[in-house]
Amino acid sequence: MTDTIFSKIINKEIPADIVYEDEKCIAFNDISPQAPTHILVIPRKGISKLSESQETDKDLLGHLMLSATQIAKKLNLDDYRLVINNGADAGQTVFHLHIHILAGRPFGWPPG
Numbered sequence: 237m238t239d240t241i242f243s244k245i246i247n248k249e250i251p252a253d254i255v256y257e258d259e260k261c262i263a264f265n266d267i268s269p270q271a272p273t274h275i276l277v278i279p280r281k282g283i284s285k286l287s288e289s290q291e292t293d294k295d296l297l298g299h300l301m302l303s304a305t306q307i308a309k310k311l312n313l314d315d316y317r318l319v320i321n322n323g324a325d326a327g328q329t330v331f332h333l334h335i336h337i338l339a340g341r342p343f344g345w346p347p348g
């Protein structure tokens with residue numbers, strides 16, 4: 237996949253407000269928050285979108301989900317929404333897989 241702004245954040249070429257990182261993933265505050273808490277959890281591995289992930293990414297995908305829940309727990313978030321936009325029509329604008337953690341306000345359904 238081609239490099240994105242998130243590759244630059246992973247490589248510390250541009251700053252980000254990092255809230256968590258380990259050997260497989262990094263999480264940071266969204267630059268344009270859509271809720272009082274808006275964090276992005278991304279794999280260090282370059283996967284452009286969820287549908288491009290492979291069977292061999294199974295552990296990594298589980299790790300991302302568990303990391304998201306652990307970050308939420310650490311921040312004492314009770315209710316929150318996890319979002320993965322897969323593809324442009326679904327709202328994806330940065331083509332490096334990421335999970336949004338959104339919290340701190342009520343959310344409607346269906347989403348816009």
Ligand code: 5GP
Nearest residue numbers: 241252264265266267268321327328329330
């Ligand atoms: P998407 O629309 O692809 O699901 O989400 C991409 C998210 O990345 C958006 O919420 C957008 O605000 C965020 N974003 C884009 N560029 C940057 C950046 O340079 N830094 C940070 N922290 N977030 C970014």
